[in-house]
Amino acid sequence: MHDHLVAIKGTKDGLLVQVSPTEEWNSVTADLAARIDQQLSFYAGARVTLDVGSRPVRKDELGSVKALLERRGLALWAVMSESKTTIDSAQAMDLRTSQPKSAVPIQSTDMPAPSSQEDGTPGMLVKRTLRSGRSVKSPGHVVIFGDVNAGAEVIAGGDVFVWGRLRGSVHAGANGDSGAVVCALDMTPTQLRIAGQIAISPVDKRHKPKPEMAVIRNNRIVVETWE
Amino acid sequence: MGAKVVTITSGKGGVGKTTTTANVGVALAKDGQKVVLIDADIGLRNLDLVMGLEKYIVYDLVDVVEGRAKLRQAMIKHRQFPELYLIPAAQTRDKTAVSPADMIQLTDQLRGEFDYILIDSPAGIERGFRNAVAPADDVLIVTNPEVSAVRDADRIIGLLEANHKEPGQLIINRLKPEAVRRKEMLSPEEITDILGIKIIGIVPEDENVVPSSNTGVPVTLMEQSRAGQAFRDIARRLMGEKVPFMSLDDASGGLFKRISRLFGGG
Ligand SMILES: Nc1ncnc2c1ncn2[C@@H]1O[C@H](COP(=O)(O)OP(=O)(O)OP(=O)(O)O)[C@@H](O)[C@H]1O
Ligand SMILES: [Mg+2]
Numbered sequence: 001m002h003d004h005l006v007a008i009k010g011t012k013d014g015l016l017v018q019v020s021p022t023e024e025w026n027s028v029t030a031d032l033a034a035r036i037d038q039q040l041s042f043y044a045g046a047r048v049t050l051d052v053g054s055r056p057v058r059k060d061e062l063g064s065v066k067a068l069l070e071r072r073g074l075a076l077w078a079v080m081s082e083s084k085t086t087i088d089s090a091q092a093m094d095l096r097t098s099q100p101k102s103a104v105p106i107q108s109t110d111m112p113a114p115s116s117q118e119d120g121t122p123g124m125l126v127k128r129t130l131r132s133g134r135s136v137k138s139p140g141h142v143v144i145f146g147d148v149n150a151g152a153e154v155i156a157g158g159d160v161f162v163w164g165r166l167r168g169s170v171h172a173g174a175n176g177d178s179g180a181v182v183c184a185l186d187m188t189p190t191q192l193r194i195a196g197q198i199a200i201s202p203v204d205k206r207h208k209p210k211p212e213m214a215v216i217r218n219n220r221i222v223v224e225t226w227e
Numbered sequence: 228m229g230a231k232v233v234t235i236t237s238g239k240g241g242v243g244k245t246t247t248t249a250n251v252g253v254a255l256a257k258d259g260q261k262v263v264l265i266d267a268d269i270g271l272r273n274l275d276l277v278m279g280l281e282k283y284i285v286y287d288l289v290d291v292v293e294g295r296a297k298l299r300q301a302m303i304k305h306r307q308f309p310e311l312y313l314i315p316a317a318q319t320r321d322k323t324a325v326s327p328a329d330m331i332q333l334t335d336q337l338r339g340e341f342d343y344i345l346i347d348s349p350a351g352i353e354r355g356f357r358n359a360v361a362p363a364d365d366v367l368i369v370t371n372p373e374v375s376a377v378r379d380a381d382r383i384i385g386l387l388e389a390n391h392k393e394p395g396q397l398i399i400n401r402l403k404p405e406a407v408r409r410k411e412m413l414s415p416e417e418i419t420d421i422l423g424i425k426i427i428g429i430v431p432e433d434e435n436v437v438p439s440s441n442t443g444v445p446v447t448l449m450e451q452s453r454a455g456q457a458f459r460d461i462a463r464r465l466m467g468e469k470v471p472f473m474s475l476d477d478a479s480g481g482l483f484k485r486i487s488r489l490f491g492g493g
Contacts, residue, residue: 094389129423131385132378133352149421151378167421 005031014047014077021053025061026138042071047077056085059079064091080139096137124160130154130168139175150190156180165209169193178216183226185210197221229338230263233345233364233465235398238379240350242371243400245382246436247348247458250447254462256311257447260342263302263312265333267359268349269324273318279443280305280313288322291333298336322354327361333363343465349398352386360387365465366395367427372402372413381422388479400460403432428461429472430454 007018019028036043048069049063057079066076079090079097090097104194111220123141132151136142141158154160159181160172166184171193173180176194186209192199194214199221213226235248245268252264253462266274269289283303284294291314298314305311317324333374334344348359360366367385370380373454375483384394399415406412433454447462460470 115384128388131388132381134385149381152380 004035006035008035008043008220011049014049015043015074016049016051019053019055020054025057029065029068032065033072034071036074041183047075049078049080049082050076052083052086054082056083057081058085058087059089062086062089062093062095070175079150092160094134094136098139124156129164132168148184148189161182182214183211185209185211187214187223192221199223228266230334230344231340231364231465232338232362233343233367234359235366235369236356236359236369236383236395237346237350237369237376238352238381238383239370239376241358241400242350242376243430243444244369245273245277245347246275246445247369247398247461248345249382249440250445250455250458251465252278252311252343252345253305253445254447254459255465256305256308256342256344256460257459258466259310260310260466261310261340262343262345263314263341264313265344266316267325267330267346267355269316269355269367270318270321271349272318272393274347275303275313277440277443277445278290278313279303280315281443284315287315287317288333292325292329298333298392304313320323322349322358322381325358327357330358338415342351346442351415352382356383358479360390360392361373365460366392367398367461368395369398369400370418372399372407372415372418374413377418377421378411384422384424394424396425397422398430398440399426401432402429410482411488426472427464428457430457430461448456476482 002203005020005023009016013122017032019032050065053075059087062079077096079086079095081087087097092214097173122139124136124138125137125143127145129146130136130148131154134152135155138156139157141160141163142154142156143163144162148154148162148166148168148170150167153170154168155171156172157175158172158177160170162184164184165186166189168189170182170189171189172182173195176195178192182192182194188199188201188207191215192218197216197220199214209224212223214221216222235244236246246367252262256262264274264278265288266272268444269444275284280303286301288301289302290296291298301314301413302312305313346359346363368380368383370376378465380397387396397419398419401443402415404414407414415426417425429455433446435446435449435452436454439449446452448460449456457472463470
């Protein structure tokens with residue numbers, strides 16, 4: 001058996017693909033394609049987390065992997081890397097990202113990281129409106145500067161703050177944290193989940209927008225004025 | 228720099244892209260512009276029918292891309308407007324016969340000669356959509372005033388933004404003022420509130436549209452048709468004119484007067 005340039009493992013989150021950190025990108029993708037093709041029926045439909053280690057991967061390079069996976073019915077879902085270039089590429093493509101060996105810092109496109117080092121949870125900052133079909137996933141908190149339109153979703157291990165209108169679906173505390181909260185300047189989500197609880201917006205179209213916060217009290221989601 | 232490439236697209240199918248392409252194209256030609264219409268809906272060609280040009284088709288877009296015909300040979304000249312041309316889609320192939328790069332190359336060959344190149348896109352977010360928007364300078368997104376069509380338009384706008392294109396301008400087609408007033412239909416205000424992009428036209432539901440598509444004479448050419456008027460207005464707005472949004476609501480005018488204020492019209 002010859003040496004593979006990629007390792008494919010099954011995890012509870014789908015497939016984990018680890019690639020050689022030094023080999024030519026083209027060889028890596030060719031090997032990946034060949035490996036999947038060998039067992040297409042086994043892999044089809046899976047979502048893939050790509051671990052590229054410290055290798056800086058450009059957006060077009062990541063795009064080629066995404067395309068080759070999609071052609072085979074797999075979805076590129078997340079990217080793990082210690083390289084900022086890679087993380088930036090992945091975020092530009094709306095992929096979930098994480099840095100395996102250290103905590104995920106606040107990732108922002110153009111805001112400096114907060115200087116006062118609080119003992120905070122890692123998070124993700126999205127500085128635009130999420131339109132229908134978009135999905136943002138993060139193990140930490142998620143802050144959206146913009147609207148979350150109907151048909152878009154946010155899934156966070158921690159809290160979700162929407163500095164705009166929330167009309168899509170949100171799952172906060174997705175890993176079971178029932179202390180997670182969801183805040184929005186205008187709270188009319190399609191569906192709201194915190195940990196294992198689900199709430200659906202009442203059909204009250206002509207409401208006045210106001211900042212609200214959803215929390216779990218007595219095992220159900222309640223919405224309170226956010227101050 | 229020459230022509231402006233304008234792609235007419237939508238998320239949901241059947242909302243009026245082909246109708247819009249034909250009518251805006253004819254309106255531009257009627258105003259003396261040199262226009263070529265490209266039907267990029269390969270496999271489901273329609274634009275030739277709506278333009279009344281089906282019987283003149285010899286070569287199509289795929290013939291050009293695959294080198295069986297010169298571009299000129301696939302361009303069908305309109306009978307009434309000699310500076311209006313149509314490049315029809317292939318009926319027997321699928322969208323993968325053409326690539327985004329082919330579309331860019333094709334439009335680049337035409338830019339020098341024309342003022343406007345209008346591309347009729349297929350619905351959806353697949354290859355055909357990518358082909359149609361690849362060469363676009365401007366994108367017009369057509370929607371109907373209903374929740375599912377608006378949701379799909381939102382998706383399209385997101386894809387355009389993700390591909391570093393301008394978010395496009397919106398055409399709301401098949402609006403029924405009475406239904407809006409009864410709150411059975413989304414109003415233009417509600418739609419822009421959701422989508423957050425500029426409106427370039429509001430086209431009313433008009434019983435003349437279907438028969439006119441069947442006979443191949445676009446409603447733009449019917450002086451009294453309200454949809455025709457709306458399409459003529461869109462053409463003028465494309466040419467950079469400030470055209471107030473017309474009052475379509477003959478009963479009170481209330482609804483459309485409000486809209487024209489909202490969007491800076493008269
Ligand atoms: N303003 C209108 N009033 C009445 N009927 C209309 C109007 N606009 C479009 N239609 C009708 O709606 C139908 C669909 O229109 P059209 O073919 O232009 O849509 P399309 O978006 O190009 O569809 P597809 O996604 O299949 O390409 C046609 O029968 C057309 O005549
Ligand atoms: Mg059509």
